[in-house]
Amino acid sequence: MHKPRFLDQVAHELGDRYAFTGGFARGRRPFQPAHVEPNWPRDRSAEIRHIKIELALDFEHRRISGTATHRIAAIADGLATLEFDATELAISAVRAGGEPVAFETADRKLRITFARALAAGDEVEVAIDYSATPRRGLYFVGPDEAYPEKPVQAWTQGEDEDSRYWFPCYDYPNNRSTSEVIATVPEKFTAVSNGALIENRHDSAARTRTFHFRHEVPHSAYLITLAAAEFAAIEERAGATPVLYYVQPGREDDARRAFGNTPKMIEFFERKIGVPYPYAKYAQVAVSDFIFGGMENTSATTQTADTMHDARAHLDFTSDPLVAHELAHQWWGDLLTCRDWSHAWLNEGFATYFEAMWCEENLGADEFAWNLRQDRGGYFEEDGHHYRRPIVCNRYRAPIELFDRHLYEKGSLVMHMLRRETGDALFFKALNLYCTRHRGRNVITQDLQRAFDDATGRNLDFFFDQWVYKEGHPEIEVSSAFDDKRKLASVTVKQTQKTSDAIGLFRLSATIALMDADGRETRHRVEIREREHVFFFGCDKAPKAVRFDPGHDLVKTLKHKRGREALELELTRAPEAIGRSAAAHELGIEGSPQATAALRIAMLGDPFWGVQADAAAALGEIRTDAALAALIEGLGVAHPKARRSVVRALGEFRANARAAEALAAVLEKGDPSYFVEAEAALALGKTRDPRAFAQLEKALERPSYLDVIRTHALAGMAETRDDRALAVGREWCAYGRPPRARVAAIGTLARIARHKEPARDEIVEFLTPLADDREFMVRMRLPAAFEEIGDARAIAPMRRLAERDLDGRIHRRASEAVAILGEGRSHIEEGNRLREDMDKLREQNKKLQERLEKLEALTPARES
Numbered sequence: 001m002h003k004p005r006f007l008d009q010v011a012h013e014l015g016d017r018y019a020f021t022g023g024f025a026r027g028r029r030p031f032q033p034a035h036v037e038p039n040w041p042r043d044r045s046a047e048i049r050h051i052k053i054e055l056a057l058d059f060e061h062r063r064i065s066g067t068a069t070h071r072i073a074a075i076a077d078g079l080a081t082l083e084f085d086a087t088e089l090a091i092s093a094v095r096a097g098g099e100p101v102a103f104e105t106a107d108r109k110l111r112i113t114f115a116r117a118l119a120a121g122d123e124v125e126v127a128i129d130y131s132a133t134p135r136r137g138l139y140f141v142g143p144d145e146a147y148p149e150k151p152v153q154a155w156t157q158g159e160d161e162d163s164r165y166w167f168p169c170y171d172y173p174n175n176r177s178t179s180e181v182i183a184t185v186p187e188k189f190t191a192v193s194n195g196a197l198i199e200n201r202h203d204s205a206a207r208t209r210t211f212h213f214r215h216e217v218p219h220s221a222y223l224i225t226l227a228a229a230e231f232a233a234i235e236e237r238a239g240a241t242p243v244l245y246y247v248q249p250g251r252e253d254d255a256r257r258a259f260g261n262t263p264k265m266i267e268f269f270e271r272k273i274g275v276p277y278p279y280a281k282y283a284q285v286a287v288s289d290f291i292f293g294g295m296e297n298t299s300a301t302t303q304t305a306d307t308m309h310d311a312r313a314h315l316d317f318t319s320d321p322l323v324a325h326e327l328a329h330q331w332w333g334d335l336l337t338c339r340d341w342s343h344a345w346l347n348e349g350f351a352t353y354f355e356a357m358w359c360e361e362n363l364g365a366d367e368f369a370w371n372l373r374q375d376r377g378g379y380f381e382e383d384g385h386h387y388r389r390p391i392v393c394n395r396y397r398a399p400i401e402l403f404d405r406h407l408y409e410k411g412s413l414v415m416h417m418l419r420r421e422t423g424d425a426l427f428f429k430a431l432n433l434y435c436t437r438h439r440g441r442n443v444i445t446q447d448l449q450r451a452f453d454d455a456t457g458r459n460l461d462f463f464f465d466q467w468v469y470k471e472g473h474p475e476i477e478v479s480s481a482f483d484d485k486r487k488l489a490s491v492t493v494k495q496t497q498k499t500s501d502a503i504g505l506f507r508l509s510a511t512i513a514l515m516d517a518d519g520r521e522t523r524h525r526v527e528i529r530e531r532e533h534v535f536f537f538g539c540d541k542a543p544k545a546v547r548f549d550p551g552h553d554l555v556k557t558l559k560h561k562r563g564r565e566a567l568e569l570e571l572t573r574a575p576e577a578i579g580r581s582a583a584a585h586e587l588g589i590e591g592s593p594q595a596t597a598a599l600r601i602a603m604l605g606d607p608f609w610g611v612q613a614d615a616a617a618a619l620g621e622i623r624t625d626a627a628l629a630a631l632i633e634g635l636g637v638a639h640p641k642a643r644r645s646v647v648r649a650l651g652e653f654r655a656n657a658r659a660a661e662a663l664a665a666v667l668e669k670g671d672p673s674y675f676v677e678a679e680a681a682l683a684l685g686k687t688r689d690p691r692a693f694a695q696l697e698k699a700l701e702r703p704s705y706l707d708v709i710r711t712h713a714l715a716g717m718a719e720t721r722d723d724r725a726l727a728v729g730r731e732w733c734a735y736g737r738p739p740r741a742r743v744a745a746i747g748t749l750a751r752i753a754r755h756k757e758p759a760r761d762e763i764v765e766f767l768t769p770l771a772d773d774r775e776f777m778v779r780m781r782l783p784a785a786f787e788e789i790g791d792a793r794a795i796a797p798m799r800r801l802a803e804r805d806l807d808g809r810i811h812r813r814a815s816e817a818v819a820i821l822g823e824g825r826s827h828i829e830e831g832n833r834l835r836e837d838m839d840k841l842r843e844q845n846k847k848l849q850e851r852l853e854k855l856e857a858l859t860p861a862r863e864s
C-alpha cells in the first residue's frame with residue numbers, strides 16, 4: 001500500500017510542507033500510551049481454501065448484494081462452530097454443504113453452527129447470502145451538485161482489515177486462499193478483479209454485464225479487489241504477461257505517461273529477484289477519490305487517478321515511484337505476505353526499497369541516492385517530531401498506525417544497509433532464496449534472517465537486532481588529525497547516542513574516504529562496535545578532506561566539523577553528488593563570501609540537478625546581497641527541479657524588493673514547469689512584498705497539475721500577513737472547490753490564526769464544522785491545523801473526530817491533537833517563540849555578513 005506516501009511524494013516534489021498533514025513541528029512523544037497491550041497473531045480453527053464472491057452492484061443506491069462462498073477445511077477434530085469477520089453486513093442466510101445452518105451476528109462477527117462437528121481435514125462449502133450499504137471496504141464515487149464532473153465508480157480497499165465491510169471473510173493476513181469474483185454491473189461498465197477473466201456475459205434484458213474472474217495463486221483476503229466503472233483499457237505486454245491500464249475514457253495519453261514504464265519494471269524486478277512475475281496478468285486501475293496512493297491487490301493494483309498527469313507535469317514529475325512500489329508488492333506482500341501486521345515491513349520496507357532500486361536502474365546512482373535521502377528525511381522527521389519505535393512492533397491500537405515512516409522509509413533504508421553489508425551478489429542471492437523458499441506463504445522477519453544466514457554464510461542477528469527489533473539510529477561524531485612525523489592520519493569516530501534497553505551501541509561497517517588536494521581519494525572500510533574508535537591510515541601528506549560514509553549509506557546523524565577549504569574541495573571533487581550536496585549544505589551554514597562564490601559556481605554548473613538545488617538552498621540560507629545576486633543568476637538553470645530550489649531560496653529574502661521582483665517576474669512570464677511557478681507563488685508570499693498579494697490572487701486562477709499553483713498561492717497568501725488573505729482562505733475552503741486547494745486553504749487559515757490573534761476566534765469557529773466534511777483529505781488536514789492554532793476550543797471537535805471517524809489515520813492524528821491541545825498552549829507558544837528568535841538571529845547574521853562583505857571588498861584596495 002502506498003499510503004499518504006504518494007501525497008508525501010507530491011509534497012516532496014514541491015518541497016511543500018503544507019500539502020498534506022501540515023508541517024507543524026513538535027517534539028517526540030511515545031508511539032503508544034503505556035496501557036496499550038501487545039497484539040498477537042490470530043488463531044485459526046479452519047483453513048479457508050477458496051473464496052467465491054458473487055456480487056451485484058447497485059450504483060444508484062450505493063448498495064451491494066450477493067453470496068460469498070468459502071471452501072473451508074477444519075484444522076483440528078470437533079469443529080462445531082466457525083466465525084467470520086462481517087461488519088455492517090446484513091446476512092440473510094447461511095448454508096453449509098448446501099444445507100441451511102444456524103447463525104448469529106454480533107460484534108462485527110458472523111458465527112455459524114454446523115449441523116454436526118467437522119473432523120480434522122473435513123472440507124465443506126459455506127455459502128453466505130448478504131447485502132450492505134458499505135461505509136468502508138467498498139466505496140461508491142459519483143458526481144454531486146458541487147462536483148458534477150466526477151465519474152461514477154466503485155472500488156474496494158481491503159488493507160488492513162476492511163474487506164469485512166464488503167464480504168464476510170477471515171480478515172487477517174495469516175490465511176491464504178484462491179479466489180473468484182463474479183460481479184454484475186451496468187452494461188456499459190467494466191469490472192476488474194484479481195486473476196484471469198474467464199467470462200464476460202451481457203444480459204440485454206437487465207442491461208447488465210457480469211464479469212467472472214478467477215485467481216489461482218492463494219492470497220490473503222485483504223488483497224481481494226473489485227473496481228467497476230466506464231473504463232478505457234490499454235493493453236501492453238511484459239514477455240508473456242498481459243499488462244493492462246484501466247482509466248477514465250479520454251485520459252489514455254496521461255495513463256501511458258503515468259504507467260508506461262510498467263513492462264520494463266516487471267522485467268527488471270524479475271531479473272533482480274530471480275522469480276518470474278507470478279500471476280495471469282498485471283492490471284493497474286486508476287480510480288477517483290482513492291484514499292491511498294496505490295494498493296497492491298494481487299495482479300490488479302488500484303492506483304489513485306491523481307497520478308495521471310499531462311506532458312507539462314511530466315517535465316519534472318513521474319509516477320514511477322508509485323508504480324514500482326505497487327508492482328514490487330506483487331512479490332513482496334502478495335506472493336509472500338507478512339503473517340501479521342507487526343512484520344508488515346516485509347511488505348512495505350521491501351516495496352519502498354524497490355522503488356529506489358528502479359530509480360537506480362532507470363536514472364543512475366545519484367538519483368538513487370536522492371531517493372534514499374528522501375527516505376531518510378521522512379524517517380528522521382517522524383523520529384524527531386512524532387515518535388520512535390522498533391520496526392517490528394506489536395503494540396498498537398489499530399494496525400494502520402504501523403503504516404508509518406518506520407515501516408516504509410526506515411524499512412527501505414534497512415534493506416539498503418543490508419545490501420551494503422552483504423554486497424550485491426550475496427544480497428540478491430539471499431533475496432532469491434527468501435522468495436523461492438517462502439513463495440505462497442506467510443512470513444515473519446526471522447524467515448528473512450534465516451534466508452540471509454543460509455545464502456550468505458554470515459550470521460546477521462546483530463544487524464536485525466539493532467535495526468529491526470530495537471529502535472533509533474547511531475549518532476556519530478567524527479574528527480580527524482594528522483601526525484606529520486609518523487605520516488599517519490587519524491580519524492576518531494564516536495557513537496554519542498544515549499543507550500538503553502531499547503537502543504544500544506551499533507555495530508556498523510563504514511567507509512572513510514581521505515582526499516588529497518587534487519581530489520584523489522583513498523577509501524578504507526572500517527568496522528565500528530565501540531563507543532569510540534581511533535583509526536590510523538598511513539599517508540604522505542595530510543589529507544585535505546576526510547569524509548565518513550561518503551555514499552551516505554548508513555542511517556545516522558553525523559557531527560563532523562570541517563574547514564571551509566575541505567568543504568570547497570568536497571563540493572567540487574566528491575565523486576558522489578550526495579557528498580557534494582552535503583558540502584553545499586555546510587557551506588551555507590559557514591556563509592562566508594568565499595563559500596558564497598563556491599556555491600554560486602556549483603548552482604550554475606554542477607552536473608547533477610540535486611547539487612545545483614542544494615547549492616541554491618544554501619545561498620538562501622546565507623541571505624546576503626551577493627547570495628541574492630547569485631540566485632537571480634540561478635533562475636536561468638536548465639533543470640526545472642534545480643530552478644524550483646532557486647525560486648524557493650529567493651523566498652528567504654524577506655522584505656527584499658529585488659527578490660520579490662525576480663519572483664514576480666517568474667510568475668508573470670510563466671515557467672515551463674508547473675512546480676516552478678507554484679514555488680514562485682509561495683516564495684513571493686514569503687518576501688511579504690506589498691505587491692505580492694495581488695500577484696497571488698492572479699495565480700489562483702491558473703489551473704495546474706493537482707492544483708499545485710493554487711495550493712502554493714494560498715500558502716503564499718498566509719505568508720504575506722495581508723489581512724485580505726482571511727477572506728480568500730475562507731472562500732477556497734468551500735465544498736466544491738478543488739480538494740487540494742481546500743486543504744491548502746485550511747493551512748492558510750491556521751497560519752493566519754497563529755499570527756493574528758483577533759482573527760483566531762473567527763477561524764476556529766469556521767474550521768470546526770469541517771470535522772464532518774465529506775472529503776477525506778480535508779478531515780485529515782484538520783488536526784495539524786488545530787495544533788498549529790493551539791486553541792483549546794478545538795479539543796472537543798478533535799475528540800469527536802477521533803471517536804467517530806472510520807479512518808484509522810484520522811483517528812490517530814485527531815487523538816494526537818487532543819493530547820497536544822490538552823497540554824495547554826505553553827509549549828506551542830514556546831515553539832513559536834523559538835521560531836521567531838531564529839528569524840531575528842538570521843536577520844542579525846545577514847547584517848553581519850553584509851558588513852563582512854563590505855570589509856572584504858575594501859581590503860584589496862588597502863593592500864594596493
Ligand SMILES: [Zn+2]
Binds near residue numbers: 001002003325329351
Ligand atoms: Zn505499499
